[in-house]
Amino acid sequence: xxxxxxxxxxxxxxxxxxxxxxxxxxxxxxxxxxxxxxxxxxxxxxxxxxxxxxxxxxxxxxxxxxxxxxxxxxxxxxxxxxxxxxxxxxxxxxxxxxxxxxxxxxxxxxxxxxxxxxxxxxxxxxxxxxxxxxxxxxxxxxxxxxxxxxxxxxxxxxxxxxxxxxxxxxxxxxxxxxxxxxxxxxxxxxxxxxxxxxxxxxxxxxxxxxxxxxxxxxxxxxxxxxxxxxxxxxxxxxxxxxxxxxxxxxxxxxxxxxxxxxxxxxxxxxxxxxxxxxxxxxxxxxxxxxxxxxxxxxxxxxxxxxxxxxxxxxxxxxxxxxxxxxxxxxxxxxxxxxxxxxxxxxxxxxxxxxxxxxxxxxx
Numbered sequence: 001x002x003x004x005x006x007x008x009x010x011x012x013x014x015x016x017x018x019x020x021x022x023x024x025x026x027x028x029x030x031x032x033x034x035x036x037x038x039x040x041x042x043x044x045x046x047x048x049x050x051x052x053x054x055x056x057x058x059x060x061x062x063x064x065x066x067x068x069x070x071x072x073x074x075x076x077x078x079x080x081x082x083x084x085x086x087x088x089x090x091x092x093x094x095x096x097x098x099x100x101x102x103x104x105x106x107x108x109x110x111x112x113x114x115x116x117x118x119x120x121x122x123x124x125x126x127x128x129x130x131x132x133x134x135x136x137x138x139x140x141x142x143x144x145x146x147x148x149x150x151x152x153x154x155x156x157x158x159x160x161x162x163x164x165x166x167x168x169x170x171x172x173x174x175x176x177x178x179x180x181x182x183x184x185x186x187x188x189x190x191x192x193x194x195x196x197x198x199x200x201x202x203x204x205x206x207x208x209x210x211x212x213x214x215x216x217x218x219x220x221x222x223x224x225x226x227x228x229x230x231x232x233x234x235x236x237x238x239x240x241x242x243x244x245x246x247x248x249x250x251x252x253x254x255x256x257x258x259x260x261x262x263x264x265x266x267x268x269x270x271x272x273x274x275x276x277x278x279x280x281x282x283x284x285x286x287x288x289x290x291x292x293x294x295x296x297x298x299x300x301x302x303x304x305x306x307x308x309x310x311x312x313x314x315x316x317x318x319x320x321x322x323x324x325x326x327x328x329x330x331x332x333x334x335x336x337x338x339x340x341x342x343x344x345x346x347x348x349x350x351x352x353x354x355x356x357x358x359x360x361x362x363x
Contacts, residue, residue, distance in 0.1 A: 003060040005051075007204040009192035010064040010074055011092050012250045013324060015146035017139045018091045019253040021190040025064065025077065026084055028187070030102065031361060033354055034088035037108030039331055040338030042347045043087045044072040046108075050085065050355060051076040067195035067250070069328060070202050081361040085354065106354065111346035112338065120337050127337075130330040138323035142196070145316035146252055152309045153223025155302050159295040165225050168292055172229070173236050176266065182241030188234075193247040193258050194275050198328040200321055201250070201274035208247075208260065209267045213283050217271035220289030221299075226270045229289070230256035233268055237261050 010022040026032055035043045044066070051061045051073075064075035064086075075086035088094050088105070096103035117124065194203030209215050218226045227249070234256065237244045247258035247269070258269030268287075271277050279286060290298075299306065 001058055003055045003058050004210075005055060005207075006060070006062045007065060007207045008062070008247070009067050009195045009204075009250065012067050012192045012195045012248070012253060013135070013138060013142070013320075014196070014249075014253050015139070015142040015251055016253060018135070019248075020092050021192065021248060021253075022064065022075065022086065022092050023094070024188065024190045025062070025075075026086070027189070029077070029082050029084050031081075031083040031357065032096075032103045033083075033085040033357075034094055034096070034103055034105050035085065035108060036088055036105055038089070038112070038334075038338050040335030041108040041111065041342060042344060043089075043108060044074075046347065046351045046354075047073050047076040047085050047087075049351060050358070051078070053355070054078050054081075054358075065195075065202075065204075067192070067197055068324065068331070070195075070197045070199060078358070081358060083358055083361055106350055108347055108350060111343045111350075112341045113343070116341040117337070120341075124334065124337060127330050127334040131327050131334070134323050134327035134330065138196075138320045138327065141316050141320035141323060142251065145313055145320065148309055148313045148316060149222060149251075152306070152313065155305060155309075156221045156223040156290075156294055156298060159298045160224065160293050161295070162293075165289075165293045169225075169229050169232055172287070173232060176233065176261075176264070176268075177236055177240055180240065180264070182263065184241055186238045186241050187243040188238055188246060189244070190246050190248060192250045192253075193269070195250040196317075196321060196324065198321070198325040203250075203275040205258070205269060205275055205277055208245075208258070209269070212260070212262070212265055212267050214266040215279075215284045216266065216268040217277060217279060217284065217286045218269060218289065219271055219286055221272075221294070224289040224293055226272075226289055227255040227257075230259050230268065230270070233259045237264075 010025060012019050037043060051063060055061050059078055059080045062077040063073045066072040066074045074092060075084060077084040086094065193205055193208060194201060218229065220226055234244055234246050242261050242263050245260040246256060249255040249257045258267060260267040
């Protein structure tokens with residue numbers, strides 16, 4: 001029987017630029033292979049091949065997907081082996097903590113024909129600059145969208161009953177944890193459940209919450225305390241010694257979208273657009289912050305302002321997505337140049353070497 005595959009993002013194209021959360025997901029690993037090499041050198045394919053092999057042998061694996069190309073992965077982790085492989089090229093560059101002992105660089109650039117690439121130098125430099133410019137444009141559009149979103153939040157923020165919100169949250173925390181505690185230090189992993197990609201917003205909520213007995217769907221409007229509730233849940237879980245998965249917002253990484261405590265068999269997440277879901281199985285429950293915390297009739301009283309802000313926000317987000325799509329078009333052209341200059345038999349040799357080392361970790 002094949003192992004389970006957990007999917008999430010480790011980095012995000014956000015309103016605050018590219019945000020990197022990879023490192024916390026590698027804590028405790030005995031072996032981490034850091035792949036170097038340009039686009040089109042086979043890094044994602046190598047990681048997928050090795051991940052697939054171990055999954056077919058019944059081991060659970062984790063795929064960290066690429067926010068700039070949803071079909072590519074930036075890392076694979078095999079928890080049972082305490083091992084992983086990661087794309088260590090920009091923008092997610094890693095500094096080894098125990099080079100050689102834990103981390104090992106694998107330079108796939110040894111498989112390319114440098115003279116062939118040198119002949120394309122001007123084109124490579126032009127495409128790299130176009131990629132950089134497109135990403136900067138995307139981050140600028142997302143930053144504008146965040147400012148507009150802040151205006152959206154202010155409408156509801158001004159109509160909140162904070163005393164009621166605090167009391168309700170305390171009751172929720174008691175319900176989730178009661179008097180339960182774990183001994184030992186909690187392991188906290190920071191991730192993204194979704195991301196802005198060149199094809200639009202993508203999330204892995206169904207995959208991440210599959211098999212959990214209890215799922216809490218936080219509904220509500222912008223600025224009605226959903227992220228604050230999630231931060232308090234994460235803090236309470238950590239204080240009680242539970243390992244937790246903290247999923248940051250792919251739009252604003254300073255906000256949270258989901259917390260999972262697998263030892264207690266629950267997930268609680270922001271279930272509003274662009275990752276809006278509805279109860280579909282036993283154990284699913286809606287928690288609506290708008291109906292509990294916000295003055296009745298707020299939607300109706302501020303309908304014109306809300307509609308105007310909504311249109312402006314969506315327009316800026318679409319501009320950002322279009323810029324990401326432009327970056328991908330240029331990157332695809334760049335990859336074609338590198339693919340044509342690669343000797344993939346050498347990449348296969350690197351893959352076989354990694355595979356052999358992973359086998360030594362089997363107990």
